[in-house]
Amino acid sequence: MGEGRASDEPLELALYARDAGVAVGRADAVCFPGSGAEIAAAVRVARRHGRPFVARGSGTGLAGGSTPLGDPVVIVTTQMNRVLEVDAEACVAWVEPGVLNLDLSREVAPLGLHYAPDPSSQQACTIGGNVGTNAGGPHCLSEGVTSAHILAVDVVLPDGTEARLGSLAPDAPGYDLRGCFVGSEGTMGIATRIAVRLTPDPPCVATMLCAFDSVEAAAATVSGVIAAGVLPAALEMMDARITEAVEDFVGAGYPRDAQAVLLAEVDGLAGGVAAQVDAISSVARANGATLVRVAADDAERALLWKGRKSAFGAIARIAPDYYLHDAVVPRTKLVDVLRRVYEIADAHQLIVMNVFHAGDGNLHPLLVFDRREPGIWERVYAAGTEILDACIDAGGVLTGEHGVGIEKRDLMARMFSVDDLDAQARLRDAFDPDGAANPQKVLPRGSRCGELQRVPEGTWI
């Protein structure tokens, strides 16, 4: 690896000891490979010296997925930020893992193409990190999450060998290892090159804002729109508190007196867009919408989206800290679960705000607080755990797009039986019998049948 590409300076190690979540770990060394060959070399050197390794992009993850545990070598992909190849006709690009999500869309924009998954962190997060967490975003409602946009991945497996998973043509035969790698949070190795599917820009787009007197009316509109045969490109909900915070922050033109607002986007041929706007308007009005507005031009569209995407910045004006949760519930249970979320926050004397991918049932309850308040962390953790329990009890899952990481590892047993987790552990053991790739993440200790008996206390895989 070239000069200056590896370091064990204490300041550098401290910088890479955590991601944007709360868990803090400890890196043994950090390196910045410039090529796939250097990633492979980093993995092999780490393994030769008995060290595990962790892949890391921009560190925007909220679940501790790239937090170094078990004294690993942190392999940072941010230097590998080139779009290597674009085939506009086939709508495919090969990219390095450190390319930023929004940079990719910007680069292919002149071709009339974009990369569809658009997490709120898209200005900062990397495609490699998106692959690791199987990231979502507002426009994943109609387009599908990251896995639907990754055709193939060239990877360095945990033992340092290399392989291509998937294929440029759809539906490659054999096991869908590509699909397993996407969302594996760095536990199956590191991507060195990623073939992404590019999506043609739609000929016509309309963005709508609907306001309601109750969260229930907004949620009923979400169900009603889907039932009417409309699958919007995006369908986002914000509650009163977050709407007000956003209005104070960026002045997006959201109504301050609404209990809930929906942001809906539809796209396609002009005639189809008009039909969808009419259908959504009808459903919203039937559910008592107090406002239905279609953005008049691109500037107004951009402002409506700026409000939504600034939500997490906006809350800094209310309290210095926040804990953002991520869970999915069946769309039909949205109202019940939201009510329960407010109750839980009240019981712990916490402020909760909700801004989320309503069409997908992907909730993002956001607890705001001041960490200097004594005993506050205990209340925040307790409320968070109860919120996730409520989501799982409603038939949901404990993460939609942020990943399990270290944050939710020990909650996996709430969702999966011992047998289910054992099946997952078999795959992990098949690719990483020594637990060298991102150790202590995703699967709880005890995932393997009989493991608690077999593995000496204090050993993690």
Added chain:
Amino acid sequence: MGEGRASDEPLELALYARDAGVAVGRADAVCFPGSGAEIAAAVRVARRHGRPFVARGSGTGLAGGSTPLGDPVVIVTTQMNRVLEVDAEACVAWVEPGVLNLDLSREVAPLGLHYAPDPSSQQACTIGGNVGTNAGGPHCLSEGVTSAHILAVDVVLPDGTEARLGSLAPDAPGYDLRGCFVGSEGTMGIATRIAVRLTPDPPCVATMLCAFDSVEAAAATVSGVIAAGVLPAALEMMDARITEAVEDFVGAGYPRDAQAVLLAEVDGLAGGVAAQVDAISSVARANGATLVRVAADDAERALLWKGRKSAFGAIARIAPDYYLHDAVVPRTKLVDVLRRVYEIADAHQLIVMNVFHAGDGNLHPLLVFDRREPGIWERVYAAGTEILDACIDAGGVLTGEHGVGIEKRDLMARMFSVDDLDAQARLRDAFDPDGAANPQKVLPRGSRCGELQRVPEGTWI
């Protein structure tokens, strides 16, 4: 297992010695479990007696995927044909693996729902078999193939243990073992219960027939329609020979003088459907379409589809035997590959017909012949191999929806490197170290690094 649920009668064994493909194997015993517990029992009994096992639905597969090799117990799921549970609000049904594809859609039709993947064999094939091959169908262009419609699977793993893969809520955390199981062709165990996603019937549907003077013009229309921002529900192509055979057989109203016809279906809100019909008509006319017709009513729509779905029956009037291939090429390479397919058939003095999922680039070259002609099989095999080679050379894959089975196992090395196949073999070994689940299928011998040295000649995994 109950009385009459297992047999080793020679006639019975002969019946289950093959699927609808050409490979013939040999079953050691055949059984017909009536429940998930009986499937698990069958697997455990087989394993206790040192026998491998093969799952089998209706046996409509064309790649020998359920052909018994290695003297296995054949576990037939056709007695397990109940729809167990339908949640119309959540659009989910739990079904047994032996439920026929079309029966499922018929059962949920009164609720305004259907099961989207619609293989041509949908009257006869089972959901369990669809899961095994990750089956496609005309309407998978917009809706995605089987994997996009399977939320969770309760499985008996090859060692007889049971687990649930996936989750009813979308995007379950952890490895996507559900996605690996779908398309694993019985090598990861047997599904006992399957949670399928049901799709709301669209409010409005239009079916169009376009005719062209050349295959090139039809293929250019396919690309042009997608480029215009329209993703039809289905986009099927038929060449002149198959069109004529279908017309003779069912009188679907296809023009006899066309060199190629396209069948396009669009759905959604009425306004959107009208816009898509206009866009497709414009693109077709710009490419010199000699006919653009929109079905006037449901009866005409049904007749147009009847033609497409009767294609394989129709060719029985031309020759007694056919060999149907299945490969995917990038949509941009359709014209080049089709030209090559005709050349290859000519060179081997064979008749080839093409009817296929054009929107997906999923080709189905159909070689028709009479098996009584001396030396014909050699020519059919040689032409088939050359056709698959041409598809792979164009950046395609060797099977779109029929699976690898035994038919294409030894061609896997044409697509995947030794390292790529080794990664696949690791997953197989993790779940089935003894090679007991559908032995000798999918992965070629030599998939594991160093295997040719390690495994004694004549042993298959």
